Amino acid sequence: MEQLLTAHSLTIGYRHPRQPLAVVASGISVALHSGEMVCLLGPNGVGKSTLLRTMTAMQPLLGGQVRVMGDDIGALKPKELARRISVVLTDRINVGNMSAYGLVALGRHPYTDWLGRLSGRDESVVRNAFEAVGAAELASRRVNELSDGERQKILIARALAQDPFIMVLDEPTAFLDLPNRANVMRILRDLAHHTNRAIVLSTHDLDMALRSADRIWLMGQDGTLHIGAPEDLVLSGRFEAVFRGEGVVFDPATGAFSMERATGQRVQVSGEGIALTWTERALKRAGFLITSDGVSPLVQIEDHGDGLSPTWYLRQAGRESIHHSIHDLLAALGNT
Amino acid sequence: MSEKTPSDITGPSSTASGWPELGLRPAALIGLLAVLALIFLVSLAVGSVSIPLRDVLAILLGGDPAKATWMTIVLDFRLPRAITAALAGAALGVAGLQMQTLFRNPLADPFVLGISSGASLGVALVVLATSGMLAAGGTTLLSGLGLLGNFGVTVAASIGAAAVMVIVMLASQRVPTMTLLILGLMFGYITGAVVSILVYFSIADRIQTYIAWTFGSFSGTTWKELKVFIPVLVLGIGMAQVMVKALNALLLGENYARSMGLAVRRARFWSIASTSLLAGAVTAFCGPISFLGIAVPHLCRSLLNTSDHRVLVPAVTLLGGILALVADLIARVPGADLVLPLNAIMALIGAPIVIWVILRQRNIKASFGD
Secondary structure, eight states: OOEEEEEEEEEEEEOOTTSOOEEEEEEEEEEEETTOEEEEEOOTTSSHHHHHHHHTTSSOOSEEEEEETTEEGGGSOHHHHHHHEEEEOSSOOOOTTOBHHHHHHGGGTTTSOTTOOOOHHHHHHHHHHHHHTTOGGGTTSBGGGSOHHHHHHHHHHHHHHTOOSEEEEESTTTTOOHHHHHHHHHHHHHHHHHHOOEEEEEOSOHHHHHHHOSEEEEEOTTSOEEEEOHHHHHHTTHHHHHHOBTTEEEETTTTEEEEOOOOSOEEEEEOOHHHHHHHHHHHHHTTOEEEOOSSSOEEEEEOOOTTOOOEEEEEETTEEEEESSHHHHHHHHHTO | OGGGOGGGGGOSOOOSTTOOOOOOOHHHHHHHHHHHHHHHHHHHHOSSSOOOHHHHHHHHTTOOOSSHHHHHIIIIIIHHHHHHHHHHHHHHHHHHHHHHHHTTOTTOOTTTTSHHHHHHHHHHIIIIIHHHHHHTTOOOHHHHHHHTTHHHHHHHHHHHHHHHHHHHHHHHTTSOHHHHHHHHHHHHHHHHHHHHHHHHTSOHHHHHHHHHHHHOOSOSOOHHHHHHHHHHHHHHHHHHHHTHHHHHHHTTOHHHHHHTTOOHHHHHHHHHHHHHHHHHHHHHHHOOOOSHHHHHHHHHHHHHTOOOHHHHHHHHHHHHHHHHHHHHHHHTOTTSSOOOOHHHHHHHHHHHHHHHHHHHHTHHHHHHOO
16 A cells, blocks of 8 residues: 555644744644545544645645655645645535536546646546446536535545545535435545545544544544554544543443433343333433342333333332333333 | 556546536527627617618728718717727626626625725716815816816726725735625725715716716727727736636635645636726726626526536626627617616616526526525
8 A cells, every 4th residue: 555645743723923823733643545545533623624624735734744645745736736636625615507517527627728628538537436426317417406415426526536646525424414424435435445545534423434434543632643443443442532521421332422421320121122222222311320230220121012012110119110101211210 | 647547447438428518608609799799780870870780881891881971970989989888898797707706706796896996086086176176276187187088087097996906916915805805895985985075075067077977988988098998808808718717616616726726826816807907997998887797797607507617708708798788779869869877777777687587597596506
């Protein structure tokens, strides 16, 4: 695997006139390889977008160095840089009555003549881009008539039509529903693996990132960047550490976040199947710790099957009560 | 570098059928050109004296018309006027298109940068402020200019427009694009205020002169002035034509444009330079012609159903010329010895047309999102 982009002791942030430098993060050293999809994760406001913008020369770096295929990023001519890196941004797109095809064709900007005329090769790159993201049928639709998911595919196709070695995407799955998020991630991973490009994307969708990224750049509150395979970062506890916050805990066992509401109350549960799973979820949600200590209140679930709702028997403080919904059960438990 | 780009890995191109074409729409552009030529001839034929089209053509081709006086009427009066109208309309259309794209704003027009405010301030200073000085018995350079009439007004407007142009060009290198929009707006308020004060202290006669200038007119140019007007406008329109690719990239916003290899700051500078030249020259020679600059780009997007500047720049050039000539024809009220204010005619006839086209095609949303 070829190193396409390297950052060395990079300091990112903002330079305002007559003010001290506003450093967002420093000491970032990282390498991006061909054929890998990297997800940049981190809590809101740690500087993920700033890092991506600095890596793509949309924003000046405050210190250190970024090299794109060996060349210093600041020394590359805009057109040459555009042939190496393309982007998908969160900027709103207002292209009027332009067709999706016209938008994707704009990706050929660094290659076309002064009038922007498409050569035969340009046309075929544009068409390949449509097919690579599975959006060929959208080509003649107007951009402003596309759904969010369709528009995102078209923007990825545009970035692809720019024929870069590196694609950088800022939150490409924001505002998308779950199937579209999964689809976009699959498209990007396939692009990285099959076309040998390097893809970096920032996202808040940790679950999706853990399942699809080849590597994760995990940006902590202090601006440090932890790098590794998703599973390594989970096992080393980095994930928990970075995302530990008010009332939310990352559960390494499930790879998901849960809302921390421990009340210290304990409860025992017995039962089976789906009813048991969801009863336990409800009890955890209400802040109970599930044990089998033999002394805490005991919930027994009787599942009648066949679409009938189960019955919950609650024994606590020597009394037994019968409940026909989880809602009632929680209410009864809360009254102790 | 580019010979080993990764797309080579993605394999051969797909079938060529079923993909949209990004055509340059030659048929539509030739159609507009034909309409422009026709309207141009009609505007030479129509007026207080009607001249048959055959004779107009004969005069233009160097032949002899049926009456010798027609020669003078066409060549010395109507031809400069028609050229002025066609070029001014084209210029305002092109300038408006560039501003709407640069600011990504459907309400932008050639004057958002404050060019016409600068021109109007120049004219107001010459026409209005000098009246106070005359009353006080003073003779200055300004009052001299004021007495020169038409020519003085043109010079004053040119100086005012050029001053604002220099300021805007310098600012465009330093502040974000949206800030320019607000600066232009604020400058407009300031000049409006100064003009109000000047009007307040001015004599009725001079106020009349100033108001007449704000009506706009294509009749103030002779061949002598066209020697300046034509090259400046051709240059400004040519600059926009050369920048069609950059303008297309700017449709996606400055960040995307930069990521596609466009030198955004340079493109913005030249686009503003072109707009300033066009808006400045038109305001100087014809007064603050409103409406065309904002309406023509919208009409072209709607009629041609495109946002591609390779089509739009030539289209607004032609349609701008057409609409300016039509408005001028109507303002001259053929058959009557009467000239109506040009700006009033444009808005009265043009605005309903634009409303109709845009409501029919829901074009504002189409062009600028929601």
